[in-house]
Amino acid sequence: MAALMNNDVFVVALWAIVKVAIILGVLLGVVTYLIFAERKICGHMQARTGPNRVGPFGLLQTPLDVLKLLFKEEFIPAEANKIIFHIAPMLAVFPAIVTFSVIPMGPPPMFVVTDVNVGLLVFLAMSSLGVYALTLAGWSSNNKYALLGGLRSSAQMISYELAMGLSTIPVILRSGTLSLVGIVDSQAGTYLIPGTHIPLPSWGVFHWYLVLPFAVFLVCSFAETNRAPFDLPEAEGELVAGFHTEYSSMKWAMFFLGEYFNMIVICSIMITMFFGGWHGPFMELLGPVFGPLLGLGWFLLKLSAFLFFFIWVRWTFPRLRYDQLMGFGWKVLLPAAILNVVIAAAWLYWRAA
Amino acid sequence: MVPVLFLGFGALLVATALMVVLHRNPVTSALFLVLAFCSLAGIYLLLHAEFIGLVQIIVYAGAIMVLFLFVIMYLNLPHDVEHGTHIAVRRGIGWMVGALMLLFATLLMRRGWAPGPENAAMIGQEHGNAAAIGRELYSRFLFPFEVTSMLLLVAMVGAIVMTKARRPAGEERP
Amino acid sequence: MIPIGWTLALSAAIFCIGVVGVLVRRNALVVFMSIELMLNAANLAFVAFGQQLKSIDGQIIVFFVMTVAAAEVAVGLAIIVNVFRLRETVFVDEINLLKG
Numbered sequence: 125m126a127a128l129m130n131n132d133v134f135v136v137a138l139w140a141i142v143k144v145a146i147i148l149g150v151l152l153g154v155v156t157y158l159i160f161a162e163r164k165i166c167g168h169m170q171a172r173t174g175p176n177r178v179g180p181f182g183l184l185q186t187p188l189d190v191l192k193l194l195f196k197e198e199f200i201p202a203e204a205n206k207i208i209f210h211i212a213p214m215l216a217v218f219p220a221i222v223t224f225s226v227i228p229m230g231p232p233p234m235f236v237v238t239d240v241n242v243g244l245l246v247f248l249a250m251s252s253l254g255v256y257a258l259t260l261a262g263w264s265s266n267n268k269y270a271l272l273g274g275l276r277s278s279a280q281m282i283s284y285e286l287a288m289g290l291s292t293i294p295v296i297l298r299s300g301t302l303s304l305v306g307i308v309d310s311q312a313g314t315y316l317i318p319g320t321h322i323p324l325p326s327w328g329v330f331h332w333y334l335v336l337p338f339a340v341f342l343v344c345s346f347a348e349t350n351r352a353p354f355d356l357p358e359a360e361g362e363l364v365a366g367f368h369t370e371y372s373s374m375k376w377a378m379f380f381l382g383e384y385f386n387m388i389v390i391c392s393i394m395i396t397m398f399f400g401g402w403h404g405p406f407m408e409l410l411g412p413v414f415g416p417l418l419g420l421g422w423f424l425l426k427l428s429a430f431l432f433f434f435i436w437v438r439w440t441f442p443r444l445r446y447d448q449l450m451g452f453g454w455k456v457l458l459p460a461a462i463l464n465v466v467i468a469a470a471w472l473y474w475r476a477a
Numbered sequence: 478m479v480p481v482l483f484l485g486f487g488a489l490l491v492a493t494a495l496m497v498v499l500h501r502n503p504v505t506s507a508l509f510l511v512l513a514f515c516s517l518a519g520i521y522l523l524l525h526a527e528f529i530g531l532v533q534i535i536v537y538a539g540a541i542m543v544l545f546l547f548v549i550m551y552l553n554l555p556h557d558v559e560h561g562t563h564i565a566v567r568r569g570i571g572w573m574v575g576a577l578m579l580l581f582a583t584l585l586m587r588r589g590w591a592p593g594p595e596n597a598a599m600i601g602q603e604h605g606n607a608a609a610i611g612r613e614l615y616s617r618f619l620f621p622f623e624v625t626s627m628l629l630l631v632a633m634v635g636a637i638v639m640t641k642a643r644r645p646a647g648e649e650r651p
Numbered sequence: 652m653i654p655i656g657w658t659l660a661l662s663a664a665i666f667c668i669g670v671v672g673v674l675v676r677r678n679a680l681v682v683f684m685s686i687e688l689m690l691n692a693a694n695l696a697f698v699a700f701g702q703q704l705k706s707i708d709g710q711i712i713v714f715f716v717m718t719v720a721a722a723e724v725a726v727g728l729a730i731i732v733n734v735f736r737l738r739e740t741v742f743v744d745e746i747n748l749l750k751g
Binding site for chain 2: 133205208240241242245246248249252253255256259260263271275278279282301302
Binding site for chain 2: 652653656657658659660661663664665666667668669670671672674675676677678680681683684685687688691694695698699701702707708710711713714715717718719720721722723724725726728729730731732733735741742
């Protein structure tokens with residue numbers, strides 16, 4: 125036992141497993157109450173209260189919904205490809221959770237599971253793998269509408285992935301590293317707005333050449349998570365609920381969970397790249413133990429703000445039609461992202477010269 | 478630890494590659510190929526080529542195989558049915574050729590099949606890093622880089638032109 | 652460190668499996684997938700040698716091979732789709748007439 129404890133690899137692996145277990149547990153709890161928060165916020169925006177009957181202030185709504193879903197009967201279409209039908213919901217959840225292993229939620233090395241030196245590429249790789257869930261779900265259901273919905277969803281996701289990847293390049297140019305921990309570190313401290321004496325936190329979005337990339341990334345993140353106003357392929361009433369038409373009970377719940385996991389992951393990535401990650405005021409004042417915890421607190425605060433924004437946008441804007449959606453992605457966002465790369469590269473080169 | 482992981486990923490790679498070639502249903506073959514690419518990416522990570530490993534997942538598993546799946550679903554292909562003597566004969570010849578090639582490869586490598594003295598200096602942080610690749614890509618390999626981007630443009634335009642639906646001659650373009 | 656012999660053996664095995672796939676299967680798409688397997692076997696050999704010789708050139712070549720393979724897949728699949736539209740089949744031994 126002592127020999128194991130001295131083995132570096134074993135200790136690192138053990139820590140990683142512990143952190144992953146904590147993240148998974150917390151994440152499941154967050155998603156449960158995110159669903160509840162969505163229903164409550166949506167209700168208040170529509171001038172009604174959301175669910176408030178089950179439990180105090182309706183807080184037990186989602187756990188009991190999950191329980192109800194567990195007991196529902198599962199239908200599997202007769203001609204469906206059984207193996208792929210079962211795997212597709214798992215594929216919806218798996219990439220999002222893997223991305224969490226590279227996101228720094230507080231000062232490293234305690235609050236990040238692993239600091240891969242190409243962390244941003246891990247995020248892009250996992251969002252590429254997320255397309256499979258939709259495609260395979262649509263195809264394995266042996267249902268025309270599900271297939272069309274699945275193919276539409278995947279085409280939408282791969283189109284917006286391009287603009288998303290390109291819009292992260294100005295961030296990389298500024299921070300000089302692909303590692304997410306490095307990107308957060310490059311946003312430490314404050315800087316004065318040139319020409320004035322006003323200090324701003326040195327977050328990504330407060331630099332002028334990262335504002336448009338942030339806007340592009342924000343729009344692409346709505347499309348990537350299949351959320352309104354880009355949720356035509358999966359909305360109820362359009363193409364009979366799209367790719368998850370034939371799914372019931374826990375498998376459908378997995379897709380639903382996968383969508384919320386994706387939402388949380390993309391908000392975390394946006395915070396890491398553009399909003400300073402876990403940086404915030406007063407962290408030095410609290411000493412070596414509570415300072416990092418305050419860092420985690422700032423991260424969660426920013427995450428909540430972004431999730432509220434996502435929910436707000438969903439219930440504010442009408443849906444985009446599919447051809448409008450694809451036209452917007454290819455003809456507006458992609459050229460904008462390319463232009464951003466050129467502008468940021470030119471500015472940084474001129475400034476360094 | 479690392480050799481164990483390599484053997485694991487290697488076994489997975491060989492198994493999934495065999496399933497690609499052997500399985501009757503093209504969709505299942507494509508999915509096994511995705512798994513093969515992911516295990517290959519794992520091997521790249523073990524060889525300290527992190528950038529290439531993740532680009533492998535982004536490009537091969539995440540884009541090329543999605544394209545394959547789209548086409549297979551669009552064509553709505555059934556399971557491959559293969560009966561008949563001539564096909565069995567051809568199949569036998571195919572497997573023999575494969576076995577012969579493997580034999581040749583083994584014989585060729587026998588000469589220099591040394592596990593090699595373990596290189597004392599480990600590959601440092603430099604290698605496999607995106608910065609190292611970028612430095613070379615934009616200086617020594619600039620011309621191939623530009624040519625490849627032209628190639629991608631041509632391929633994209635060509636694929637779109639080739640698969641456009643044909644309008645019957647004589648119809649007015651709106 | 653992984654001995655170079657192991658990686659090369661793996662690369663040879665995958666290449667041979669790809670060759671078998673090209674020769675044995677009749678479905679044009681599966682043939683295409685086997686070609687991708689062969690390309691990946693070559694990539695693996697490049698990366699292994701790059702690591703052995705402490706040079707980044709191996710990985711740069713792999714980068715280009717991946718790009719060209721992507722372009723090739725796009726065009727190849729477009730061709731297969733067109734052939735399917737004309738001939739209603741993707742089996743390579745039924746597509747044996749240049750006419751049409």
